Amino acid sequence: MSGDLSGDLSGDLTRAPSAAVVAEAALPEATALWRRLIATPSPSTDAEACTALAHQLVDLLRAGPAREVRLAEVAGHGPVVCATFEGTSQDGPEYVFYQHYDVVQTDPADWTHEPHAAVEADGYLYGPGACDDKADVAARIAVLHQAWAASALTSPPTCTIHLVLDGAEEVGSPGLGTALDQLLPGARPEGVLWESYLRETGGGAVVGLGSRGALELELTREEARKPIHPSYAAIVEDPVADLLRVVAPLLGPYPAALLDRLQQQPVTPDRTALAQSGIQLPWDEVGKSRAGHTQAQIDQLTSDFIYTPRITLASMPETAQVRTSIPSSASLSLRVGIVPGLDVDEVQDALTTLIHETDPRVHVRRVRAIPPAYTDPASSFVDHVREAWVAVRSSCVLYPLMTGAGPGHVFTERYGCPVASPSGTLEPGGGIHVADERGSLELFAEHVRFTAELLERLHGASPADR
Structure with a gap:
């Protein structure tokens, strides 16, 4: 997985390679791993299948530049895998990249394409987990491997990244907290990069904060x-x-x-801030027409979509x-x-x-x-995540609360750090949790580039930034 970057590097070799160099080197490996993960069944309801995939991921990570790779068993479910990519600075920040490798079980008879063949059609890759969440597993492993593989020629990142792969997210992540206590007993992460959130209609990049319960x-x-x-x-x-x-x-x-x-009482929405945020409601996906709605009604729907x-x-x-x-x-x-x-x-x-x-x-x-998880939108980690997307897409919309649920509370309760979920391959109508789940190859490449851009910013984060 950790390829030779010597042919891609130029200039001052005392600095970390640029995000563009890391992303370009990581993309072929990320795409190949994405296909292999889709071809490997891992429904949350099949602990044996999830365990087998977890051990394959452990072998893959141990063959790369991670300092330490550990696994914590979860009774009745897939294990939690954790790989630590150590930074060069003793006082450098720590962050967690969180993904999950389990998927929702769907009926193969409902699929247009054979589910685990990783069929490519019309610019998409089809299969269980194509967007939720094997795309993230592949993209982030490849970027981390490439960023640290360059250390023989350049300065590796100063920050430390703990890559956490959950095997039971789709059923509420039972045992995740206990696994983190076992795998990362002394960790003090300053932010958690969550699994990918949705995109807005038209492919617009967003960052969702915290999570519903x-x-x-x-x-x-x-x-x-x-x-x-x-x-x-x-x-x-x-x-x-x-x-x-x-x-x-x-x-x-x-x-x-x-x-x-x-x-x-539920958090009180800032209606003015929401109206100015640029959040697009998924009109087509939910079968609603924008026509006939006043601006006040649209503002109320936006508030309900996020908060109610x-x-x-x-x-x-x-x-x-x-x-x-x-x-x-x-x-x-x-x-x-x-x-x-x-x-x-x-x-x-x-x-x-x-x-x-x-x-x-x-x-x-x-x-x-x-339980729900709250994240302060004014945190420096959120700024880094948003700036990384702006570097890729020139714009990014901040969602003050993710509209989906997840175990973000496990991290906020333990570490008190922000949780930010960036756009990935999931588009409105992309088939998450249903047959014919698909991930866009173009958006996957964007997510690889985003991850490299974020790592570059975390690498340069100073104590003052934190």
């Missing part, structure tokens, strides 16, 4: 009887109907009845019993968005109270929970 609750309602013929509907209780009556008033933005029960926590259905009681009878029990799942300012436990307690006020017979169980 997520809470999934299972609601169950049971009757002490057997399933019964629908003709008895007039005289028996229907658990399905009862559940739907309970959840219907909760769906959508948090209802006032829920917000009134919370001691903490919502409750949606994660599952419905769709069973053979429901179709042919009035069942004796029913269950469904709610997906609850959590934004900074809200506590997961408090939201769950308030929702449970609200549900029991409507129907005390409903049992509420937590399936999984991911």
